[in-house]
Amino acid sequence: MLVLAGCSDADEHQIRNLAMPDRASAQGPYTYELWKWAWVAAMVTGVIVWGLIFYAVVRFRRRSDDEVPRQTRYNLPLEVFYTIAPVLMCVVFFFHTVRVQDEVxxxxxxxxxxxxxxxxxxxxxxxxxxxxxxxxxTGEDDDFAYGEYVYTSGDGNEIPTLVLPVDQRIQFNLHSPDVIHDFGVPAFLVKMDVIPGRVNKLQITPTVEGDYVGKCYELCGVYHSRMLFNVKVVSQSEYDAYLADLAEAGQTADAPVLGGSNATTQTGLGESQSQEGSQE
Structure with missing residues (x-):
């Protein structure tokens, strides 16, 4: 109680969340519930094991007139229990993990x-x-006057921002021109690998407007720590205005900007533009 009394509001919030961020997507609660009940199962197991340890320490402590017991005795029912119980726990964890994975x-x-x-x-x-x-x-007819796509990309001086409309189911098609990355937003509690040569697909429904952070979860190279992006979840009207602003700024393309000569590879620390081009 003394230790908990010294916690700040932020610390107490983290403790209540079991060190998980607040859920900001429709898929997030599934991940959180799996995490929470895994902690509950671990604590129950811990209490049982600690209880048995302390019981054995007190009940079977050596006294001055005790003889050393035989060291080759065994308890078959207890050993069967020690084998079956962990297997059953793994089966239960596996079942719920697959169920949550299928949902997210x-x-x-x-x-x-x-x-x-x-x-x-x-x-x-x-x-x-x-x-x-x-x-x-924009009030335009269906002639796509600004092109089929608008885009935003990071560079050596600026972290890109991903703007999304709230309460819309969004499919992310994930591409990589070089190595394996991993696309994730902690507040969404969902992430997925970005693998060269294939297109992984992930659907997320943001549910809370606000500013969040995203990052690459896969060690992808010497400047992996710089693979950050910001996320803004906004209303549908603000999202529509954002698309129009990108179009007015000329950030348009007839096809998705996905790599090769169209990629905007971030120049690393101490790297020249010629090195940047070779990375592309």
Whole structure:
């Protein structure tokens, strides 16, 4: 109690969340519940084991007139229990882990929107398809006057920002032109590998407007720690305005900006532009 009394409000919040961030997506509670009940199971197991240890220490402590007991005796029922109980625990954990995994990686046929994501050494590019959104935001007919996509990308001086509409099911198509990365937003409690040569797909529904951080969870090279991005979850009207602003700024393309000569590879510390080009 003395130790807990010294905790700040932020510390107490972290303790209540079991060191997990607040859930800001529809998929997040599934991950959190799995994490919470894993802690409960671990604590129950710990209490039982600690109780048996202390009981044995007190009940069978050596006294001055005791003889050393035989060291080859065994208790068959107890040894069977020690074998069966961990196996059953692993089966239960496996079942619930697969159940949660199936829920958080489930793909619906018609998501509300799609974002093409490119992770590269060492930054991110986000492509937003503007079809109907562009027409709604700009008043244009369905002729895609600003191109099929608008995009934003990081560089050596600026971390990119991924803007998303709240309460929309968003499909992220994940691309990599170089090595394995991992796309994740801690507040969403979901992440997925970005693998060269294949397109992994992840659907997330942000549920809370606000500012968040995202990062690469896979050690991808010497400047892996710089693969950061910001996330802003906004209303649909603000999102439409954001797409229009990107279009007005000329950040448009007929196809997603995903790599090769179109990639905006972040120049690393002490690297020259020629080295940057060789990375692409």
């Amino acid at each position: 990686v489930k793909l619906e046929d018609n998501p509300d929107m799609t974002v093409e994501v490119m992770g590269q050494q060492w930054t991110w590019t986000f492509n937003h398809g503007i079809g109907e959104q562009n027409a709604a935001a």
